[in-house]
Amino acid sequence: MSATTDETQSAVAADIADERLIQSQGLGGQARAVWNRLKGGELGMLPVVIGLIVISLVFYSQEPTFLSSKSLVNITLFAAPVGVIALGIVLVLLLGEIDLSVGSVSGFAAASMAVLVANKSQSLIVGMIAGILIGTLIGSVYALLYTRLGVPSFVFSLAGLLGFQGALLYVLGDQGTIVLPTDSGLRQFARERFLSDGAAYVLLAVVVLAYVGSQLLLVRRRKAAGLTPPNLTMVGIKAVLLAGGLGFLTYYLGIDRGWGYLFVLFVALVVVMDLMLRKTTWGRHVYAVGGNEEAARRAGIKVGRIYFSVFAATSTFAALGGILLAGQLTSVSQSSGTTDTNLTAIAAAVIGGTSLFGGRGSAYSALLGIIVLQAIQSGLNLMNVDSSVRFMVTGAVLLLAVAIDSVSRRVRSSSGRG
Amino acid sequence: MSATTTEKPVTGQTVLSLTGINKRFGAVQALTDVHLEVAAGEVVALVGDNGAGKSTLVKVISGVYQPDEGDITFAGRKISVGGPSDAQALGIATVFQDLALCDNLDVVANLFLGQERLLGPVLDEVTMEKEAWRLLRTLSAKIPSVRIPIAGLSGGQRQTVAIARSLVGNPKLVMLDEPTAALGVAQTAEVLNLVERLRETGLGVILISHNMADVQAVADRIVVMRLGRNAAEFRTEETTTEQLVAAITGASDNVVAARASRRAGTTDTTEGAGQ
Numbered sequence: 254m255s256a257t258t259d260e261t262q263s264a265v266a267a268d269i270a271d272e273r274l275i276q277s278q279g280l281g282g283q284a285r286a287v288w289n290r291l292k293g294g295e296l297g298m299l300p301v302v303i304g305l306i307v308i309s310l311v312f313y314s315q316e317p318t319f320l321s322s323k324s325l326v327n328i329t330l331f332a333a334p335v336g337v338i339a340l341g342i343v344l345v346l347l348l349g350e351i352d353l354s355v356g357s358v359s360g361f362a363a364a365s366m367a368v369l370v371a372n373k374s375q376s377l378i379v380g381m382i383a384g385i386l387i388g389t390l391i392g393s394v395y396a397l398l399y400t401r402l403g404v405p406s407f408v409f410s411l412a413g414l415l416g417f418q419g420a421l422l423y424v425l426g427d428q429g430t431i432v433l434p435t436d437s438g439l440r441q442f443a444r445e446r447f448l449s450d451g452a453a454y455v456l457l458a459v460v461v462l463a464y465v466g467s468q469l470l471l472v473r474r475r476k477a478a479g480l481t482p483p484n485l486t487m488v489g490i491k492a493v494l495l496a497g498g499l500g501f502l503t504y505y506l507g508i509d510r511g512w513g514y515l516f517v518l519f520v521a522l523v524v525v526m527d528l529m530l531r532k533t534t535w536g537r538h539v540y541a542v543g544g545n546e547e548a549a550r551r552a553g554i555k556v557g558r559i560y561f562s563v564f565a566a567t568s569t570f571a572a573l574g575g576i577l578l579a580g581q582l583t584s585v586s587q588s589s590g591t592t593d594t595n596l597t598a599i600a601a602a603v604i605g606g607t608s609l610f611g612g613r614g615s616a617y618s619a620l621l622g623i624i625v626l627q628a629i630q631s632g633l634n635l636m637n638v639d640s641s642v643r644f645m646v647t648g649a650v651l652l653l654a655v656a657i658d659s660v661s662r663r664v665r666s667s668s669g670r671g
Numbered sequence: 672m673s674a675t676t677t678e679k680p681v682t683g684q685t686v687l688s689l690t691g692i693n694k695r696f697g698a699v700q701a702l703t704d705v706h707l708e709v710a711a712g713e714v715v716a717l718v719g720d721n722g723a724g725k726s727t728l729v730k731v732i733s734g735v736y737q738p739d740e741g742d743i744t745f746a747g748r749k750i751s752v753g754g755p756s757d758a759q760a761l762g763i764a765t766v767f768q769d770l771a772l773c774d775n776l777d778v779v780a781n782l783f784l785g786q787e788r789l790l791g792p793v794l795d796e797v798t799m800e801k802e803a804w805r806l807l808r809t810l811s812a813k814i815p816s817v818r819i820p821i822a823g824l825s826g827g828q829r830q831t832v833a834i835a836r837s838l839v840g841n842p843k844l845v846m847l848d849e850p851t852a853a854l855g856v857a858q859t860a861e862v863l864n865l866v867e868r869l870r871e872t873g874l875g876v877i878l879i880s881h882n883m884a885d886v887q888a889v890a891d892r893i894v895v896m897r898l899g900r901n902a903a904e905f906r907t908e909e910t911t912t913e914q915l916v917a918a919i920t921g922a923s924d925n926v927v928a929a930r931a932s933r934r935a936g937t938t939d940t941t942e943g944a945g946q
Contacts, residue, residue, distance in 0.1 A: 268804060268817065471797070478801040532793040537776075541784055544775035551771045552785030553756050612775035665822070 341570030349611020359575025360590025388572025827858030
């Protein structure tokens with residue numbers, strides 16, 4: 254057998270040598286592979302992208318200013334703070350757990366920051382760090398409750414939802430509302446700072462070059478290892494689409510104010526989290542624990558540490574999101590981070606395509622999901638629709654997203670994609 | 672075999688030897704003075720009824736339990752196995768009955784789970800994929816793609832992945848716990864081929880099975896355990912199924928043998944009790 258193996262190895266790359274494998278070489282093959290994946294229930298981000306297009310068209314037909322530069326810039330800005338919270342939700346959902354308290358934690362962290370800055374005359378940076386650390390601490394306690402005592406995440410985060418809402422009221426005392434001063438750096442960062450045109454295009458070029466560079470490196474390494482390299486034409490097409498899409502968005506948003514610092518920070522967090530999930534040992538282990546905890550444990554993964562890092566990260570993102578939201582709304586009040594924030598963040602993660610059942614999803618689902626929800630909200634606001642309708646529409650969209658998740662899960666299991 | 676493990680043990684040399692292993696759980700004496708030897712390039716089948724102590728013995732070897740008494744010699748050195756990761760580091764790999772694979776991860780990710788290859792701070796997917804194909808080729812395994820999730824594989828293919836995974840750390844000894852229990856005819860044959868392939872690469876193999884046909888098909892030696900003791904030991908080619916069953920059930924004092932001997936009208940019930 255060694256002779257035949259060596260022959261096939263030299264003639265065909267090792268990963269496509271099996272004759273039962275459906276060949277996906279060339280552009281047609283790639284397209285077929287994508288189609289087969291979709292048919293097998295591996296929908297990925299497709300439903301949410303289609304949803305976004307439908308939403309845009311519907312609102313545009315009702316109210317043409319929906320797609321104006323100003324409206325789109327507003328959508329990106331308002332999406333960012335809750336999007337940061339949703340990013341944390343994606344992490345817990347990957348483990349098949351839930352954190353219902355992110356809203357309360359975000360409000361409590363923001364209130365702590367505001368009180369430190371306004372009443373205890375600490376500097377803004379100290380207040381922000383304290384607020385974020387409070388989030389980390391809360392998440393660590395959650396992790397201990399889960400790993401040491403075995404309390405279900407649903408229960409302790411429900412307790413946290415109530416408890417930290419109380420803590421928010423306690424911290425604010427009889428003040429009720431703390432307004433951040435106009436010259437506050439946080440407030441300016443969240444509301445008034447935008448990338449200049451030059452900086453935006455440079456950033457765009459860096460992103461596209463980084464993509465192309467990493468792909469070329471991959472081609473070289475895979476060739477050296479005797480495996481099929483990525484198709485260069487596909488890489489080219491993707492790079493052109495990426496550059497064209499981002500370039501157009503940058504131009505179009507630039508007509509108004511352009512990319513806000515707040516949104517750039519959010520996207521940067523999403524990209525970093527995506528890379529950590531896909532490219533590091535930690536990320537691999539998060540997916541493993543979410544997929545089959547017992548298998549992960551037997552493979553020598555420190556399961557407790559994975560839970561710890563994820564719960565801590567989720568609450569940290571919640572605290573950061575709350576602080577950014579405070580900057581955006583210019584104040585912290587008794588209603589900061591109440592149910593609306595909470596459920597919007599969770600809904601965004603699920604609508605973006607992260608499975609509630611664990612082990613499936615991506616950091617980008619936080620970005621796409623929150624954009625969808627914010628687009629709906631902005632559109633309904635533009636049409637002067639009552640907030641009662643907004644809640645009902647959001648609820649319906651969430652239900653649709655979960656239904657799609659459940660159906661695609663069934664299709665996956667019947668077509669052998671788990 | 673074109674691709675070989677780096678330090679291939681010499682065939683015939685003893686890899687693992689257990690002597691005088693005792694293990695108690697409270698009032699129950701689970702293992703009494705058990706001995707076992709496995710040589711490189713040898714498949715030793717461990718058979719016995721439920722409760723005979725097979726699983727306990729495997730767990731002692733893989734470090735899940737500590738023996739109360741007795742010596743474990745591995746690759747010429749006396750060792751104590753502190754835990755499953757210890758065993759792994761020493762070169763003792765175990766494939767558990769329920770495989771323990773992550774359905775949502777692809778074959779490469781599963782093979783290297785917990786022992787990922789890194790390139791600086793990031794996962795080295797290229798090296799892992801290359802290594803995955805090398806491992807699968809040494810097993811002559813038929814996996815269509817290493818980039819599909821485990822959920823898309825058949826039972827036999829999953830078993831293949833689980834066995835291939837045990838080879839990632841270049842072990843000297845592989846223990847397979849009921850590898851064919853849940854498999855169909857063709858897939859069972861596939862797994863038995865894998866076991867033979869492991870033997871060819873010079874590994875010591877301990878195979879636990881309830882299936883006499885499988886055991887007789889691949890094992891070089893068959894060790895029978897009964898009530899926590901070594902009951903018998905056979906060379907496969909000199910053994911019949913009846914002898915095995917007799918040794919497993921405790922030939923002289925069981926209903927089947929008694930009935931058989933009554934019918935045959937003989938009193939000879941001691942055949943097969945080798946030691």
